[in-house]
Amino acid sequence: MQTPDETGNASAFARLLGLQILRAAEGEALVRMKMHDGLGNLHGNLHGGALFSLIDTAMGQASHSVFGGAPNTVTLECKVNYIRPVSEGELDCRAWVVHAGRRTQVLEAEVHQGEKLIAKAQSTFACLRGGKDW
Amino acid sequence: MQTPDETGNASAFARLLGLQILRAAEGEALVRMKMHDGLGNLHGNLHGGALFSLIDTAMGQASHSVFGGAPNTVTLECKVNYIRPVSEGELDCRAWVVHAGRRTQVLEAEVHQGEKLIAKAQSTFACLRGGKDW
Numbered sequence: 571m572q573t574p575d576e577t578g579n580a581s582a583f584a585r586l587l588g589l590q591i592l593r594a595a596e597g598e599a600l601v602r603m604k605m606h607d608g609l610g611n612l613h614g615n616l617h618g619g620a621l622f623s624l625i626d627t628a629m630g631q632a633s634h635s636v637f638g639g640a641p642n643t644v645t646l647e648c649k650v651n652y653i654r655p656v657s658e659g660e661l662d663c664r665a666w667v668v669h670a671g672r673r674t675q676v677l678e679a680e681v682h683q684g685e686k687l688i689a690k691a692q693s694t695f696a697c698l699r700g701g702k703d704w
Numbered sequence: 705m706q707t708p709d710e711t712g713n714a715s716a717f718a719r720l721l722g723l724q725i726l727r728a729a730e731g732e733a734l735v736r737m738k739m740h741d742g743l744g745n746l747h748g749n750l751h752g753g754a755l756f757s758l759i760d761t762a763m764g765q766a767s768h769s770v771f772g773g774a775p776n777t778v779t780l781e782c783k784v785n786y787i788r789p790v791s792e793g794e795l796d797c798r799a800w801v802v803h804a805g806r807r808t809q810v811l812e813a814e815v816h817q818g819e820k821l822i823a824k825a826q827s828t829f830a831c832l833r834g835g836k837d838w
Contacts, residue, residue, distance in 0.1 A: 582751075617760070617761075618760045619721075
């Protein structure tokens with residue numbers, strides 16, 4: 571089975587950041603990011619914007635998977651809590667659809683490095699051409 | 705007077721995205737982003753993560769300006785509302801400190817393209833070595 575990366579499902583911005591879309595199916599997605607110098611903030615840790623981009627990408631993949639991978643939703647709003655700083659290594663973000671309505675979806679995401687919780691997020695996505703009950 | 709860019713105050717990630725820090729002083733900052741193909745999402749519009757990165761960078765600059773530019777704070781949490789999609793051109797993000805306490809700061813930010821409001825955000829930053837009354 572091809573991954574979303576292999577099928578060309580990754581956005582230009584996800585490719586710029588080097589995100590790996592490992593899984594996206596049935597309202598759930600797993601995306602990996604590897605820390606590198608280009609993603610650093612003024613403290614030398616992972617920039618909050620890069621971490622948010624990982625989250626938004628994973629949420630988008632989970633959201634689109636409700637429509638068989640078609641990009642039929644956009645982010646309306648998102649809230650992220652940053653829990654631990656990251657200075658190196660790989661991060662995994664798991665995102666999942668909590669509710670898929672006709673007009674909107676509600677999603678959650680967690681970012682982990684190994685066993686450690688790095689960030690937690692919750693968002694609302696808008697359906698562009700009619701949603702699907704979950 | 706040197707801009708924060710010229711003084712080396714831009715993070716590696718801000719440079720990767722091509723952000724221009726135009727102003728950062730007295731709890732307020734102005735940062736510019738130019739849309740390019742590398743920042744695109746699956747719809748060909750500006751990726752929500754790139755837009756959030758512009759916001760977080762502007763908030764960081766506004767926050768640090770309370771300490772004369774020293775990076776003495778980190779983002780604890782941020783909520784963003786996406787209002788209009790962006791497909792091309794330049795965006796300006798203005799961020800400002802609403803309250804600077806000893807332990808935390810509260811900030812707001814708006815992103816505009818010309819007269820149009822593109823996104824609105826609100827956040828909490830943590831002070832690393834003691835804050836300053838505003």
